[in-house]
Amino acid sequence: xxxxxxxxxxxxxxxxxxxxxxxxxxxxxxxxxxxxxxxxxxxxxxxxxxxxxxxxxxxxxxxxxxxxxxxxxxxxxxxxxxxxxxxxxxxxxxxxxxxxxxxxxxxxxxxxxxxxxxxxxxxxxxxxxxxxxxxxxxxxxxxxxxxxxxxxxxxxxxxxxxxxxxxxxxxxxxxxxxxxxxxx
Amino acid sequence: xxxxxxxxxxxxxxxxxxxxxxxxxxxxxxxxxxxxxxxxxxxxxxxxxxxxxxxxxxxxxxxxxxxxxxxxxxxxxxxxxxxxxxxxxxxxxxxxxxxxxxxxxxxxxxxxxxxxxxxxxxxxxxxxxxxxxxxxxxxxxxxxxxxxxxxxxxxxxxxxxxxxxxxxxxxxx
Numbered sequence: 001x002x003x004x005x006x007x008x009x010x011x012x013x014x015x016x017x018x019x020x021x022x023x024x025x026x027x028x029x030x031x032x033x034x035x036x037x038x039x040x041x042x043x044x045x046x047x048x049x050x051x052x053x054x055x056x057x058x059x060x061x062x063x064x065x066x067x068x069x070x071x072x073x074x075x076x077x078x079x080x081x082x083x084x085x086x087x088x089x090x091x092x093x094x095x096x097x098x099x100x101x102x103x104x105x106x107x108x109x110x111x112x113x114x115x116x117x118x119x120x121x122x123x124x125x126x127x128x129x130x131x132x133x134x135x136x137x138x139x140x141x142x143x144x145x146x147x148x149x150x151x152x153x154x155x156x157x158x159x160x161x162x163x164x165x166x167x168x169x170x171x172x173x174x175x176x177x178x179x180x181x182x183x184x
Numbered sequence: 185x186x187x188x189x190x191x192x193x194x195x196x197x198x199x200x201x202x203x204x205x206x207x208x209x210x211x212x213x214x215x216x217x218x219x220x221x222x223x224x225x226x227x228x229x230x231x232x233x234x235x236x237x238x239x240x241x242x243x244x245x246x247x248x249x250x251x252x253x254x255x256x257x258x259x260x261x262x263x264x265x266x267x268x269x270x271x272x273x274x275x276x277x278x279x280x281x282x283x284x285x286x287x288x289x290x291x292x293x294x295x296x297x298x299x300x301x302x303x304x305x306x307x308x309x310x311x312x313x314x315x316x317x318x319x320x321x322x323x324x325x326x327x328x329x330x331x332x333x334x335x336x337x338x339x340x341x342x343x344x345x346x347x348x349x350x351x352x353x354x355x356x357x
Contacts, residue, residue, distance in 0.1 A: 005189045005356065046215055046356065048293055049300065084251035084324050086267050111301045111330070115293045135305045137293070137324040145249035145267070147305070147324030176214075 005044065009034040009179040016053050016171035019071075022179050023162025027069035035066065035161040036123045040181030043123065045163060048115035050175035052106045055141045058168045059114065059175075061101040061152075063123070063130050066159035071166075074156065075099050081134075081150025088144075100166070101132075101152045107141030108173065114138035116148075118163070126159040189217065189354050196222075196350040202339035203349050206236060209295040209334050213355035216295065218336070220274075220288040220308075220351050227344035228278045231286070232271040235295065235302060235327050236335035243327060246270045250325040252306075257317035272325045274306060277340065279313040286310050288321075291356075295333040302327040 009023055011030040021028050022045060025035035036043055050059055062071040079101050080094035095102065106114050116136030122128040130153065137147040154160065165172060190213075195205040209216060223231060235243045250272050252264040264273070274288060288308035295302040306323035327333070340346060 007188075007357070048214060082253060082322075084253060084263075084322075086249040086251040086265050086324075086326075088265070090251070090253065090263050090265075110299065111328070113300070115303055117291060117305070135291075135324075137303045137305055137326070139301065139326070145251070145324065145326045145328070147251065149253070149322055149324075 004183040005180040006040070006183055007178060008032070008181050011177045013172060013175045016173045018171050019164055019166035020172070021064055021071070021162050021164045022177045024064040024164070025069040025161055027064060028162060034179065036120070037161070038124050041184060042182040043120040044180045044182060045118040045120065045177065046180070047175055047177040050106065050114040051112065051173045052108055052167060052170060053173045054170035055107050056105045057170050058103050058105055059165050059172050060103060060168055062164045062166070063154050063160040064162040064164055066124070066161040069161065071164040072154060072156065072160070073099055076155045077101050077152060078155060079150065079152040081148050084147045084149060086145040103136065104138060104146055104148060105140055106138060107143065111139045112141050112143050120163070123160045127157050129157060130154045130160045188357050190357050192353045192355050194350065194352045196348070197346060198348050200346050201343045202337055203346065203351065204236060204335060204337045205351050205353060206240065206335040208336065208353040211296055213357060214294055215356040216292045217354040217356060218290040218292060218351060220290070220338070221285060222348055222350040223277060223286045224284070224347040225277055225340060225344060226347065227340060229341035229344050230273045231275050231277045232273055232339055232341065234271050234337045235333040236337055238332045238334050242337045243329065244270050245329070247328045248272050248325065249328060250323055252321055252323040255320035255322070257319070272304070275308050275310045275319065275321050277310065279311050284311040298332040299330055301330065302333050
């Protein structure tokens with residue numbers, strides 16, 4: 001039965017990498033070279049089985065600019081989230097004017113992996129900021145079951161066309177990523 | 185490139201103590217969307233869920249973790265944190281009127297995989313009656329077993345009777 005999610009890009013980390021891009025046009029890490037465009041107003045990214053090459057490392061996010069397909073590294077990312085832990089008090093917090101979108105630490109061996117869903121809004125609109133909401137769940141390197149619920153925004157009025165994941169230290173060892181457009 | 189939200193199956197029941205949705209997880213999908221609705225009961229108790237493994241057994245081992253943000257319309261928000269428990273408490277069923285019901289959406293990741301845990305994100309809405317209003321919930325949960333799961337089992341605390349319940353299962357392709 002047909003549905004309203006259109007798979008537009010998918011990428012599996014086949015060898016450890018310090019960074020890679022989902023979507024992002026010609027800079028994309030898959031062979032599809034998909035660039036988020038006005039075909040869809042909202043995009044959804046699902047990913048899973050993300051392991052790091054170093055214990056305690058993080059898989060951070062940035063958005064890629066449609067103008068040149070490169071990641072926007074400017075200090076314009078704002079984030080607010082609830083970090084939910086099954087074994088300790090939740091942590092609610094945010095940050096502004098960062099060069100990336102922060103996340104939780106991960107590990108190197110099963111089950112210390114992360115997965116989640118990210119919705120992307122206004123990415124293709126050059127006159128508005130690019131927003132995401134995210135629901136992430138993982139087993140940390142402790143290990144403990146934890147998650148991140150919240151949103152983030154790149155406060156630059158520009159078109160963006162993808163998401164870069166990068167390791168704060170070492171490499172992202174593995175992971176599977178699928179980007180969907182939500183049919184209008 | 186193919187891709188869609190694909191309907192797998194629905195389950196419903198009336199006047200039961202539990203509802204099992206079997207054979208909804210397979211190698212065809214890694215991610216599933218579960219919609220839970222139309223829960224009614226004469227009892228005010230927790231509404232729970234467990235996984236069913238590939239041999240048809242309900243997983244009752246103390247291998248479930250959950251963290252839940254509970255957003256009350258009538259009180260300060262609360263947190264629920266549980267580790268190594270024998271079921272996932274999705275929410276509290278508190279009101280039985282013909283119009284109350286519930287609305288819950290789950291995303292379940294890797295349930296069929298025998299090499300990774302089964303992870304869940306949840307978002308729900310429950311009605312506590314005219315005086316108290318509603319509860320919203322946002323959860324993460326996990327079954328900490330590296331075993332293949334093929335279904336879900338829903339039940340109320342104390343084997344309380346479920347007057348009605350409907351569950352829809354979709355695969356994210």
